[in-house]
Structure formats: C-alpha cells, structure tokens
Amino acid sequence: MLSFPIYLDNNATTPMDPRVLEAMLPYFNSKFGNAASRNHAFGWTAEEAVDYAREQVAKLINANPKEIIFTSGATEADNLAIKGVYEMYARKGNHIITVNTEHKAVLDSCKHIEKMGGEVTYLSPNEDGLINLSDLEAAITPKTILISIMYGNNEIGVLQPIEDISAIARKHNVLLHTDATQAVGKVPVDVNAQNIDLMSFTAHKMYGPKGVGALYVRRKNPRVKVTSQLDGGGHERGMRSGTLNVPGIVGFGKACEISMNEMAEEAEKLSKMRDRLESELLHIEESYVNGNTDHRLPHVANISFKHVEGEGLMMGIKDLAVSSGSACTSASLEPSYVLKNLGLDDDLAHSSLRFGLGRYTTDEEIDFAIDHVKTAVHKLRDMSPLWEMFKEGIDLKSVEWQEH
Amino acid sequence: MAYSEKVIDHYSNPRNIGTLNKEESNVGTGLVGAPECGDVMRLQIQVNEESGIIEDAKFKTFGCGSAIASSSLATEWLKGKTVQEAMEIDNMAIVEELALPPVKIHCSVLAEDAIKTAINDYRTKQGLEAIV
Numbered sequence A: 001m002l003s004f005p006i007y008l009d010n011n012a013t014t015p016m017d018p019r020v021l022e023a024m025l026p027y028f029n030s031k032f033g034n035a036a037s038r039n040h041a042f043g044w045t046a047e048e049a050v051d052y053a054r055e056q057v058a059k060l061i062n063a064n065p066k067e068i069i070f071t072s073g074a075t076e077a078d079n080l081a082i083k084g085v086y087e088m089y090a091r092k093g094n095h096i097i098t099v100n101t102e103h104k105a106v107l108d109s110c111k112h113i114e115k116m117g118g119e120v121t122y123l124s125p126n127e128d129g130l131i132n133l134s135d136l137e138a139a140i141t142p143k144t145i146l147i148s149i150m151y152g153n154n155e156i157g158v159l160q161p162i163e164d165i166s167a168i169a170r171k172h173n174v175l176l177h178t179d180a181t182q183a184v185g186k187v188p189v190d191v192n193a194q195n196i197d198l199m200s201f202t203a204h205k206m207y208g209p210k211g212v213g214a215l216y217v218r219r220k221n222p223r224v225k226v227t228s229q230l231d232g233g234g235h236e237r238g239m240r241s242g243t244l245n246v247p248g249i250v251g252f253g254k255a256c257e258i259s260m261n262e263m264a265e266e267a268e269k270l271s272k273m274r275d276r277l278e279s280e281l282l283h284i285e286e287s288y289v290n291g292n293t294d295h296r297l298p299h300v301a302n303i304s305f306k307h308v309e310g311e312g313l314m315m316g317i318k319d320l321a322v323s324s325g326s327a328c329t330s331a332s333l334e335p336s337y338v339l340k341n342l343g344l345d346d347d348l349a350h351s352s353l354r355f356g357l358g359r360y361t362t363d364e365e366i367d368f369a370i371d372h373v374k375t376a377v378h379k380l381r382d383m384s385p386l387w388e389m390f391k392e393g394i395d396l397k398s399v400e401w402q403e404h
Numbered sequence B: 001m002a003y004s005e006k007v008i009d010h011y012s013n014p015r016n017i018g019t020l021n022k023e024e025s026n027v028g029t030g031l032v033g034a035p036e037c038g039d040v041m042r043l044q045i046q047v048n049e050e051s052g053i054i055e056d057a058k059f060k061t062f063g064c065g066s067a068i069a070s071s072s073l074a075t076e077w078l079k080g081k082t083v084q085e086a087m088e089i090d091n092m093a094i095v096e097e098l099a100l101p102p103v104k105i106h107c108s109v110l111a112e113d114a115i116k117t118a119i120n121d122y123r124t125k126q127g128l129e130a131i132v
Helices: A017-028 A040-060 A072-087 A104-115 A133-139 A162-171 A248-282 A310-316 A337-341 A363-382 A385-391 B006-012 B064-079 B083-087 B090-098 B102-125
Strands: A066-071 A094-100 A119-123 A144-148 A175-179 A197-200 A213-217 A286-287 A302-305 A350-357 B027-034 B039-047 B055-062
Touching: A017 A248, A066 A072, A066 A302, A072 A094, A072 A104, A072 A144, A072 A197, A072 A213, A094 A104, A104 A119, A119 A363, A133 A337, A133 B083, A144 A213, A175 A213, A175 A363, A197 B006, A248 A286, A248 A302, A248 A363, A302 A385, A310 A363, A310 B006, A310 B064, A385 B039, A385 B055, B006 B064, B006 B090, B027 B102, B039 B064, B039 B102, B055 B064, B055 B102, B083 B102, B090 B102
Parallel strands: A094 A119, A094 A144, A144 A175, A175 A197
Antiparallel strands: A066 A213, A197 A213, A286 A302, A302 A350, B027 B039, B039 B055
16 A cells, blocks of 8 residues: 655655664653763663664774764764864864765855865766766865765765775875765765775664764774864763763664664665666656766666756656755755756756655555656646757757746 | 645646647747746737737746746636736736745746737737837
8 A cells, every 4th residue: 555645755864763763762751861970870871872872883884982973963973074174183284175066064064164264175076976086186285184075975876986085085194074974874884994084974864863963083093083063061072062862872873773784685675676766767758867877875866857847847746755956946046056066957957856765665656656757747748848849859058048 | 835726726737738830920929938947938829910819828838836837827817818908917916816935936927028028929920019
C-alpha cells in the first residue's frame, strides 16, 4: 500500500529510524542528567551515555572518540571548522581554498572570513561537478591554511576524490576540512585512510534526530586545533561550550551504529532503485542527468527535463516530495547556484528535480514516481511554449527574450 | 508554500491551452518572459475585425503554477472583451482573483505584459499604433 505523498527528499532530511527513537527516549525523562554533572549519579549516567555514543560515532568514520566534537549540526560544525581554523592558524596564514558548489554553511563562513580580512579562493568544478586537482594545487600559496571541499554534494550527489585532495593538502602542509553531511552513513568514510583533518556531519541525514551533529578534529599527525566559536563551560575539550544534547547525542550514536551495520546492503539496494528510476526517466525526450554518474552517492539523482519549469513540475507531482533546482519559491528568481556553477544554462537549471532515496523507499514507490513524473512532464510540455518552439526547430538561444 | 484553490484549479484544468495561427492578420501574439528567469508566457488573441471583440484567446506557459494560472485566467477574461476593454486588465486584479502571495506577483505582471504585447501585435498588424 502506498501512502501519499511519497518522500523522495532524503537529502533534505531523513525520517528517524524507530530504533534510534527507542534509544533516545529514556534520556528525555528518567535519565535526564547533565553530562557535565560530575558529582552525582544523574550526571554519571548521562556522561556514560555520551561516551558510548561518542564511540559509536567515532567508529563509523574510524576516528578516536576524543576526536569527536558534538555540535548542533553540520552548519555549526562547518562554521567551527572554518572560522576556528582561521583564528587558530592566523600566524601561519590567512588563505582558504574552497569550491563554489559547496553548501551555504561553508560558502557563507568563507564570506565571513573575507570580511575579517582573510582571503578565499573559490574553485569552479568541471561540468560534471568534480573539481580539477591541478586547479586545487595551483591555488595553494604559502599563506594557505585550509582546504574545505565537500565529500558528497547535496544537490547532485557527486563524490569528490577526497584521497587525491588530501594527498595534495598533505604535500603542501595544509589542513583539509570536508563537509561530509551527505556522505557519512551512506558510503564508507575513513578519516585515517583518507587523511581527513576536519570533517562535518550530522545525525538527521542518517536517520537520526535533528539538532545534533559533529565536527571531527584530528588529534595526531597533525594535531589540529580550532578556536572555539561558542564560549562558556569549556565542554568538548574547550572547542564547543554548551550543555550536551544528551538524547540527541544518544540518537546520533545509535544512528551511526545502524549505518555501520547496514550501509553496504542499503547502498546496494538504493543504487539499484536509483538507477532504475533514472534510466526510466531518461526515456523521456530531452532529459539529462546533472553531475558525474560514476562518482556519486548511491541514493541521489538530479535530472533536468528541458522546457519544463521545475516548480511547475513539482506542482504536477504533488504526490511526490522532491526538491527542485528552480527557486521560484524564494524571493529571488535565481535557480540553483550549484547547477549554475556546473555551467548549466539557466533554463536547464530551472528544469531540474532532485530525487533523494532513503532507507524506507520501496520499489512500488519508485514505480509510482516514474509514472507520475512522466505524466506531469508530458502534460507541462503540452502547455510549454518553449517545447512547441523547440519542436518547430526554433533555436531558443536565437530568440530575443523580454527579460523582466 | 501552499497554493490557493483557484491556482490549483487553473493549473489542474488550464483553460484555453493552444496555439492560434500567428500569421493571420486578426491574431495578436504576445511572447514575454525568458527561459533564464524561469517563466515564459505566450498569449494569443483572435479579434473580430469588424466588432473589435476578442473571439478567442489561447496560451502556453513555461513556469510555475502561479504563472500557468495567471495566463489561464487571462485567456478567460480576454474572451468576449473588446480590445479597448482588454487593455484595462490590471495585474492586481489577477493577484486578487488568484490570491497570489507577494513572491508571485511577478507572474501577474507577466500576464499583463503578455496581454498588452498581444494587443499591440494585433494593432501593428492592423496598421494602428502600439499603445503603452
């Protein structure tokens, strides 16, 4: 039995796994203690739970538990990594390298650094979303202190060559931060094998609760430090003050443990479903996949349907919860900057849908999605003047549009 | 963002989708917007050359639900009006009828532009001056 709307927006957030909720519940009531209360049993119980969760989280990424700094989410972790490194390593330099398809939490932190007098280089990826390693290496200067490049992109799912990137970072003695929000729990991530120095990730993209995430901060080879951005009681080794969100952290730990055990099987299942969805939708004339398909998260597909506007299309598939690269809903009419920075024409960027499959997606839901999208695309093309002109052989680029 | 019932109705059952022969002397065509901006409207009117009454109106729109609804509504309103009366159609009337939120007002502006462009195309064909 299908229940509507069907959720295919797991890059935005994931539903909580019932096993995670179950693990969290006692920490809302009977085990309510403050993990920083060192002198009674309530505190000890909470502290034990946090310690255990820290191990679960660390294990998933092959880190030491002491290298996990709990935060309110990946946005805070990105801010702490970038601003914290900038402040801590001010004597070494003031230059940061990132990519213009990063999440806003990284890009806006970098903008902040520029306002404070720092320098930032924004690399442009290739058309398929992958960065050019030679561009990266060429951008490094003696003043460079940090490279921040995301692991897997939230809109197109493209996985950057992290090992090659970290090799370049190591060679030039520059720290590497990666926003791995979409990747951790979905594909194997190993901070040691991959030489990652700092890494942001969050619980709610991996079937855990919202409001809790972590920054991995390397302790050895090299020992990395970040300047705290939230001052107070000196929690989290002084890098992030604030009473720990014990139920959230317990849930995060449980979510990591489940992902650790089920990731391989889940990724295989989801990539099969995703490939079927994608190949069926590509049967629609003038439809295109955005981003590299060989280096990609297993559960993501981003497809443009030419001459159909994304938001109008979403309205036609109201039984599906997906996301569009067209930003007609926001005050600005700008389409997705990620797609634009791949070099996509605005009209293709406006025509895109992002599908994010998840743990609870079924084959029946995929069947339904395929039919539903096909019907809506055809319906909207029947009422699209661009489609009619395209069919008449008019080159739309030669038309003088009245921009408004 | 939730759409109003009227927007949903026009989106689900668009009135007067189609194409008129733009070469005819009594057909006026207005093509406005740009693919880069995420909306393009084409609105066409067919005018009775003796009475000056708009006998038929058709549209095709690339855009969001509000853009589709605005142009669908415009064709409904155009039919039966004289060209002079059609010039009076104001975008705020469309906003009100469809209960468009502030971020969608540009859709109604585009529909008004499409109406005026179509009328002026007709007038030009008839050897009359375009009116602003």
